[in-house]
Amino acid sequence: MLEQNRDEFIAEMLCIADTDWVLGHWYIKVMLNGRSLTDCTAFAGMAQDTLGHTRALFRFLEDEMDLPEHQLEFGRGPSQIHDMEMLSTPPENWGDFLITTFIAEGAIWQMLNTFRASVHPGVAGMVTHFGKELYFHRLGLEGWLKSATDEAKQDMRDAMQTRLPAALRWFDDQARSDSDDLRSSGIRSSSVAEAKMAFIETTISKLMAALDMDDTSSITPIEQVDWDALKRKTLGSELPATLWEFMIPTDEDTVVLRRPLAVSVDDNLDLFDRAEYAQDD
Amino acid sequence: MIGPDIENQNPFNERYDGEIECPWCESGNTHVISPFGGTVSEVSMQCDDCKSTFGWMKWQGKLPDSE
Numbered sequence: 001m002l003e004q005n006r007d008e009f010i011a012e013m014l015c016i017a018d019t020d021w022v023l024g025h026w027y028i029k030v031m032l033n034g035r036s037l038t039d040c041t042a043f044a045g046m047a048q049d050t051l052g053h054t055r056a057l058f059r060f061l062e063d064e065m066d067l068p069e070h071q072l073e074f075g076r077g078p079s080q081i082h083d084m085e086m087l088s089t090p091p092e093n094w095g096d097f098l099i100t101t102f103i104a105e106g107a108i109w110q111m112l113n114t115f116r117a118s119v120h121p122g123v124a125g126m127v128t129h130f131g132k133e134l135y136f137h138r139l140g141l142e143g144w145l146k147s148a149t150d151e152a153k154q155d156m157r158d159a160m161q162t163r164l165p166a167a168l169r170w171f172d173d174q175a176r177s178d179s180d181d182l183r184s185s186g187i188r189s190s191s192v193a194e195a196k197m198a199f200i201e202t203t204i205s206k207l208m209a210a211l212d213m214d215d216t217s218s219i220t221p222i223e224q225v226d227w228d229a230l231k232r233k234t235l236g237s238e239l240p241a242t243l244w245e246f247m248i249p250t251d252e253d254t255v256v257l258r259r260p261l262a263v264s265v266d267d268n269l270d271l272f273d274r275a276e277y278a279q280d281d
Numbered sequence: 282m283i284g285p286d287i288e289n290q291n292p293f294n295e296r297y298d299g300e301i302e303c304p305w306c307e308s309g310n311t312h313v314i315s316p317f318g319g320t321v322s323e324v325s326m327q328c329d330d331c332k333s334t335f336g337w338m339k340w341q342g343k344l345p346d347s348e
Contacts, residue, residue: 033284038315045317052321097283109345131344133321138345139292140316149286202346 005181011230014082017057022087023104024051042140049133079238082231086166095155102141103167106203109134110195117189145210165222170232171196301337303328
């Protein structure tokens with residue numbers, strides 16, 4: 001069933017898994033900045049959930065798509081990651097962090113939700129399980145939204161100007177959604193266009209209410225760019241070097257301390273974009 | 282430093298304070314003390330009657346779109 005849409009399925013799962021991979025590191029980075037142990041454990045829990053979803057998706061792809069072990073984590077370079085570009089720019093302040101993570105969580109869930117009644121029971125069960133955890137992420141983030149100072153709320157309104165267009169771009173356009181083979185095959189149970197609408201009606205509406213915003217007319221959509229549809233990001237873009245180093249450290253001290261893997265990860269992953277990666281070497 | 286302004290767990294308290302039965306004294310007079318416990322799948326609760334703390338498993342079937 002999945003093999004018939006192999007490239008599209010791998011690409012779409014990586015768009016979610018890799019976005020979670022980056023988002024988990026956002027939580028890790030901020031984990032110790034909590035004002036209390038309750039805050040710290042909340043960040044730690046959300047990081048563990050989020051990276052756990054990445055791990056589960058990588059493992060699922062390895063098993064179902066017959067990909068070599070550990071390659072998705074260690075066998076790719078920063079130009080091969082399917083992350084949401086919105087998360088490539090680090091947060092400037094607490095308000096920016098909160099708005100960006102809230103938007104990312106909402107967008108990831110709506111994208112996951114397109115698989116919730118998939119004809120593949122393994123996919124459907126997995127994303128439903130993820131959703132049960134994401135519900136509690138939403139509660140935690142809403143708590144911080146409620147307690148934000150006026151200054152932080154103004155930072156959030158400012159951050160919306162850049163973060164929201166990037167998130168909306170992630171869902172791509174109506175034409176892409178209409179010609180989606182995953183949807184027509186039933187692997188997706190609802191369309192990405194429907195997910196985008198639900199994202200606007202739920203996540204964005206909640207944010208606007210919390211920030212006393214009447215409309216988003218001042219927010220400028222991103223102009224057309226060369227688009228890599230498989231990665232849902234700008235063609236040729238890659239993760240910033242500092243972010244990539246934080247995710248997969250390459251400094252000698254860290255590598256020496258890393259637990260050895262049972263298999264080689266020396267660049268033998270043959271994904272659909274292997275040729276592009278070879279050109280970067 | 283990027284971090285929360287003040288401690289606040291209102292959504293958890295609003296939903297679960299007084300809703301979860303204490304496993305030690307069976308009182309319903311309980312409240313949330315932390316949204317995550319020893320594992321990410323549990324909420325830390327405290328009983329206002331016997332003062333015991335306990336972990337409550339989160340799996341209630343709610344999804345992010347749920348109220």
